[in-house]
Amino acid sequence: xxxxxxxxxxxxxxxxxxxxxxxxxxxxxxxxxxxxxxxxxxxxxxxxxxxxxxxxxxxxxxxxxxxxxxxxxxxxxxxxxxxxxxxxxxxxxxxxxxxxxxxxxxxxxxxxxxxxxxxxxxxxxxxxxxxxxxxxxxxxxxxxxxxxxxxxxxxxxxxxxxxxxxxxxxxxxxxxxxxxxxxxxxxxxxxxxxxxxxxxxxxxxxxxxxxxxxxxxxxxxxxxxxxxxxxxxxxxxxxxxxxxxxxxxxxxxxxxxxxxxxxxxxxxxxxxxxxxxxxxxxxxxxxxxxxxxxxx
Numbered sequence: 001x002x003x004x005x006x007x008x009x010x011x012x013x014x015x016x017x018x019x020x021x022x023x024x025x026x027x028x029x030x031x032x033x034x035x036x037x038x039x040x041x042x043x044x045x046x047x048x049x050x051x052x053x054x055x056x057x058x059x060x061x062x063x064x065x066x067x068x069x070x071x072x073x074x075x076x077x078x079x080x081x082x083x084x085x086x087x088x089x090x091x092x093x094x095x096x097x098x099x100x101x102x103x104x105x106x107x108x109x110x111x112x113x114x115x116x117x118x119x120x121x122x123x124x125x126x127x128x129x130x131x132x133x134x135x136x137x138x139x140x141x142x143x144x145x146x147x148x149x150x151x152x153x154x155x156x157x158x159x160x161x162x163x164x165x166x167x168x169x170x171x172x173x174x175x176x177x178x179x180x181x182x183x184x185x186x187x188x189x190x191x192x193x194x195x196x197x198x199x200x201x202x203x204x205x206x207x208x209x210x211x212x213x214x215x216x217x218x219x220x221x222x223x224x225x226x227x228x229x230x231x232x233x234x235x236x237x238x239x240x241x242x243x244x245x246x247x248x249x250x251x252x253x254x255x256x257x258x259x260x261x262x263x264x265x266x267x268x269x270x271x272x273x274x275x276x277x278x279x280x281x282x283x284x285x286x287x288x289x290x291x292x293x294x295x296x
Contacts, residue, residue, distance in 0.1 A: 002028040004153040007195045007249040014191040021181070021191050022147040029146070045142050047112045051101065051124035054111045058100025065106035067288050070218045074100025077226070090133060091233065095226040098125030102222040115152045115161040118168070118210075118217045119175035121225030123148055126179040126232050127186075136186055144182035151178045151198050158250070159257035163210030164269040166260025168221075172228040173205030173256065177249075179232035184239050197232075197239035199249035204231050206252075207259050209267035211274025214285035220275055 002025070003009065014021045030037040057063065059078050064071035074096050081092035098121035105111045105120050114123040127144065130136040152161065155174045160166035180197035189197070205228070213219040239245075245252070266273030275281050 001032055002150070004150065004157055006158070007151065007154050007198065007253070010150055010154065011191040011195050020143070020147065020185050021150055021194055022143040022145075022185055025146040025150040026143065041139075041142060044145050045138070048127070048138070048142055048145065050110055050112050051114075052128055054101045054104040054109060054120075055097045055124060055128060056100075057107070057109050058103040059096060063100075063103050063107060065103065065216075065218055066108055067106070067214070067216055067218065069214070069216065069284060069288065070106055070222055071103065073222055074103050087230070090129065091230065093133070094125050094129040094229050094233070097128055098122055098225040098229045099222060101125065102217075102225040106216070106218045106222065114148070115156065115174055115178065116163070116171045118163055118212075118221050119171040119225060119228065121222075122172060122175035122228035122232060123179045123182070125225065125229040126183055130183070130186055140186055144186050147185050147194060148178035148182040151181045151194075154250075155253055155256075158253045160260055162269075163212075166256065167208055167263050167268055168210040168224060169202075169205050169208040169256055170260055171210065172221075172224045173202055173208055175225075176201040176205055176228040176231040176235070179228070180235040180239070183232060183236035187236070187240055189236075189240050193239045195249045196243075196245050197235045199245035199247060199252045200238050200243075201231050201235035202249070202252040202256055203245060203247070204235065206256060207263075209263060209274050210269040211267060211276045211281075212269060212271055213276045213281040214288050215269075215271040215276070216288070219281075219284070 058074040061075045077096035085092040101121035111120040131141045160170040163171045177198040180201040181194040184194045184197045
């Protein structure tokens with residue numbers, strides 16, 4: 001059974017077995033849960049369907065969050081994608097999907113925490129885009145979700161996937177690293193290139209703080225999901241091009257933990273610092289919850 005102690009161990013095990021990290025993780029999960037691999041795959045396929053449903057929900061023009069602070073971001077980006085935008089139609093539609101899933105979460109819709117609710121749009125923004133627009137088979141996409149999960153388990157074990165513990169680098173940063181690894185695998189990259197892509201993504205999200213306005217996973221969280229998609233795609237492309245991160249993925253994860261530990265409490269999901277503490281951020285909090293009572 002896999003220990004998920006390091007990315008290096010995942011790469012070495014996959015290389016030794018001459019298989020993908022996704023196939024390795026699938027077999028391990030089947031053994032640990034004492035279930036047939038087909039059943040495990042079916043369960044992951046259901047998760048992928050939930051991601052697709054969340055995108056459709058979040059791309060509705062009338063999508064509005066429970067607080068009323070956000071809504072319609074997925075629809076607006078989808079409309080804009082028809083122009084091609086600066087990033088091109090494929091990437092703008094991928095951003096739309098990420099925004100849509102995060103919006104679905106803010107509307108109390110059903111999502112897949114990948115690895116968290118705050119970062120739920122990044123993995124589907126990447127994988128659904130490849131499936132629906134690049135002709136990648138559903139079976140391959142579902143298998144790559146095991147790769148993302150394996151990377152996420154290593155990150156959770158060695159650093160954190162919680163904004164309250166490590167800042168948003170632990171949520172959107174981890175999600176971008178997981179997505180980058182799965183993208184590389186889907187494009188035929190090696191296990192080592194999956195690790196490199198994860199490292200590059202983590203480096204580019206290092207130090208990202210968690211500062212939700214009014215304590216809600218909406219501002220700036222929804223937009224960070226779109227940014228995480230772009231980080232994942234760019235990291236995957238760099239790895240596939242043969243560009244190395246120089247700092248191994250496991251050392252990047254260790255650095256992320258150290259950075260998270262060094263962040264003050266005000267920047268770890270307490271809504272006491274960063275954007276949450278700006279004049280507009282405080283005003284939005286009062287809009288939702290009313291004026292804070294003063295203690296004499």
